[in-house]
Amino acid sequence: MSELHAPILDWYAAHARDLPWRHPDASPWSVLVSEVMLQQTPVSRVLPAHDAWLQRWPTPAALAADAPGDAVRMWGRLGYPRRALRLHAAALAMTERHGGEVPSTYDELRALPGIGDYTASAVLSFAFGQARPVLDTNVRRVHWRTLRGAEFPPDAVRAHERRDAAYLLPDDDATAATWSVAVMELGALVCTARDPRCGACPVAELCAWRAEGHPPHDGPPRRGQAWAGTDRQCRGRLMAVVREADGAVHLSRLEAVWADDAQRDRCLAGLVADGLLVPAGPTAYALP
DNA sequence: CAGACGTGGGT
DNA sequence: TACCCAAGTCT
Incomplete structure (x- = not known):
């Protein structure tokens, strides 16, 4: 157990959110x-x-x-x-x-x-209380800040991150499971992507990123996701129409929510290929 | 391995 | 307002 464990486990015991899937009988x-x-x-x-x-x-x-x-x-x-x-x-x-x-x-x-x-x-x-390294975006951010002094982790998980997570994992199954959810919770509530609340952090004194004066991210710029006019937006619009409808939806109602014919057709075909929609006749679509 | 893949709320 | 972000997975 490293010096991170006791403070984070104690913090979690005091500040964990009461979420349904965390109940003992879940x-x-x-x-x-x-x-x-x-x-x-x-x-x-x-x-x-x-x-x-x-x-x-x-x-x-x-x-x-x-x-x-x-x-x-x-x-x-x-x-x-x-x-x-x-x-x-x-x-x-x-x-x-x-x-x-x-x-x-x-x-x-x-x-x-x-x-x-x-x-x-x-x-x-x-769910099963097994000791497993859990590496999500919260854990990765906490690790990169406390251990490596970097504001954000890179896009791809590095090999050493799995090593770190495995090394930090307590041997005892129950403690390991609590440790994993505790680090995730710390990342979600305190060591947040924007405006981290270092004043409320149980391991602020041990944090490399804080010790180095919170140096800003210096890796390749993190790519945001385009939205307006993309296929993703189009697909979302189309799915919303079918989802909200009772049965099959005529093509005319889909044309009404996306003007670009070519893009709409492409997205419709994609949704069918993905299994999210099924053709219901030549000019209608339904949920599978 | 970079890019696709929904949605809504916070700042 | 525009951009950022939220417990990823799949190809």
């Missing part, structure tokens, strides 16, 4: 759903969606029994609706291969659609 399925929803979507928007989802589909088998389009509609405005599709596919796989249970090994989790390294590790750690 099922692995509840944890898995939360992790997928939290991929690139803020906690505040996940909270009600997670509650409604678990209400409707308390188990993977329950979700698997419904159409994938139901999952996409239930996903609502969380963004990246492919996650809903993959979660449904994962529920199907769990029902077929794992007796309707969330698997508890890394390889089995990684084999599920939409479950990458982070989510697999998070589920093992938070």
Whole structure:
């Protein structure tokens, strides 16, 4: 255990948010759903969606029994609706291969659609209490600041980051799981990307970035995501129309929300290829 | 491995 | 207002 552990664990014990998927009785399925929803979507928007989802589909088998389009509609405005599709596919796989249970090994989790390294590790750690290094954007930022004195981590995870995370992981399973969520929470609430609250940080005295006077990011400029006029915006508009509709939607209603014919057609084809939409006749589309 | 992939809220 | 950001995954 390094000198970081006690202060961060104590801080977490005092300041952790009370989130449903952290309750002792939260099922692995509840944890898995939360992790997928939290991929690139803020906690505040996940909270009600997670509650409604678990209400409707308390188990993977329950979700698997419904159409994938139901999952996409239930996903609502969380963004990246492919996650809903993959979660449904994962529920199907769990029902077929794992007796309707969330698997508890890394390889089995990684084999599920939409479950990458982070989510697999998070589920093992938070749902099954296994000691696994968990490397998300919060953890990476905390590590780069405290250990390396840099404001932001680079785009790609470096090998040493996994080494650091593994080295810092407590041996004891339960402590390891708490440690991982504690570092994430610290990154989410205190060691934030913008305007970090160093005054409230339990390890401010140990932080390399603070010791060096908060040097600004000096790597390659972080690329933002274009939005206006992009296919992503177009796809979002199209999906919103179909999601809000009862059944199949005629092409004319899709034309109404995106003027550029070529781009709209391309996006429609893309959405069909992704499985987010299915053609319903020559001029209509529906959820799968 | 760089780029695609939604959405809404904070500053 | 415009830009930044939020517990990533997949190709």
